[in-house]
Amino acid sequence: MAPHVTSTDPAKAPELEKNKPNLGGATAQDLRVPVKSSESSDDLSGLAKRDIIIFSDFDGTIFMQDTGHILFDAHGCGADRREELDEQIRMGVRSFRDVSEEMWGSLRVPFESGFEVMKQALEIDPDFLEFHNFCIKNNIPFNVISAGLKPILRRVLDEFLGKKQSKFIDIIANDAAISEDGLSWKPIWRHDTPLGHDKAASIQEYRTIASSESEDGSVPLIVFVGDGVSDLAAAREADVLFARRGLRLEEYCRESKIPHISFDTFKDIQREIVRIMKEDTKKTAGAGKPIHYNPRANFWRKAIKKKNVPRFVRNSTIEDKMRLWPDTFTVKNAPVVPQPPKQQQQEGESSDTPMANAPNGEA
Template sequence: MSTPSPAIVFTDWDGTVTLQDSNDYLTDNLGMGLTNRLKINDDILDGTVTFRDGFREMLESVPTKFNECIDILLKDIRLDPGFKTFYDYCATKDIPVVVVSSGMRPIIHALLCKLVGEEAATKIEIISNDVEVDPATGKWNILFKHPESGFGHDKAQSIKQYLQENGSPSVPLFYCGDGVSDLSAAKETNLLFAKHGRDLIKYCIRESIPYTEFKDFGDIHSKLDNILQGASVEEFLGK
């Protein structure tokens, strides 16, 4: 980065920046349904199925053409009520906001343009999986960023690569997440924001990973501002 920033914020997208997980939404409403998805989700948490394989199975159950999936999501997915204000705050402070997602780039980009704005979409870097679409049939499948990894997208690896490519800045690093796709990133930053009532908190408790809880990005905004004004990260752990 050409200008030193006071911090870097990495964030999950689905269920974190958005109120609903777009991949879960497609699976529950167009694919295998909620009950079957939750069974796979439990298997992932238990370690009997990798996130990559479970996620692929969920998405393969969706028969709908990809462009139709995007249209449905643009109509039904909503933004966290505090994110836009949080992003604007980060922009004034020259704090990069980097989306690190196990979702698919075209879906994230389309939602980002609609929910946050096209200007923000040009400034927020998206590190994610991609998608392969058959132009003749509209059928599609996910292209994992790290297909050799059990995560499909190893978010820890992506965070490390981002920092290497940007000069390994020695500033506070934050990560915001909610679910099983965030497990690999949970140990990579100075302060993990874990969403209230979601699976990531269960994992953090089980693995003794320090975190601070949030309900929406208004909570993250307040805590980040306090830290930038001199509060220590340790003050917020477990709260």
């Protein structure tokens, strides 16, 4: 029998499950806007038509747990070894791809048996199904974009949503070859990079296709939903970024002044998308660029080039540098970026931020 072709994001280390960070006197405002009782939270009819494309991480975002971690802990290297490997990624000792191959290679379980373990442990966002129906009703493409294995993610969605609903979701992830006896799990990487899947490149591909299909030349609104720092590679290509409240992506966005909208469940995202599209219709009539268009996407594409590293990167951990700039910061040849002198920023000097024009101007 041919091998079952089916990763998840092993780099999402346990710190993503930390309690909500203490933001103290942070001044960045929460961009969520309460919806008045008379305002529908699921109806985009009557608005000028602008294409919206949504990309969402899977582990820790749609589902609260990490599918790969569940498998590794129960039928692979075990929790202790997995944490050691996660630390190797964080310290820059090994690449995400290299560590992931060891984790998946440690599994000794048939695909269906492993899925039964995941099914018992996984918890879906309580409002995701309603949000999914909202996307279908309003013809909004919803795409899962993950460093995981596509066959696993599809099987999970089929189980929790039903195959009829699951088929509306496109999955952009790595494949894998899994032997029938479960003694061999081998990822088939989407890209030949230290990450295995360049999420930013995938979003760029979809944006180009959507723009070329637009009859009036309007630019689609790109939305990204995530929970971890590893999602920033894709988030830099988005016009609107949603970060799950209390996890590492939100914390990092606040620390680095990256515009974002915090969310607790997908109900918050649904409400915000309706608000944003109403605002966009009022100001642009759905033509040209969306009001929250991210002009810094080109900045980010340039930022991966050597000798052109954004200022705040100098203070990033090696883990963040490798995730966000894999072409520049590699395990084999990571450049030494000099630390800036500790002095106050001169008056009038602008700070480098990776995204601009976020809703309501959060910084």
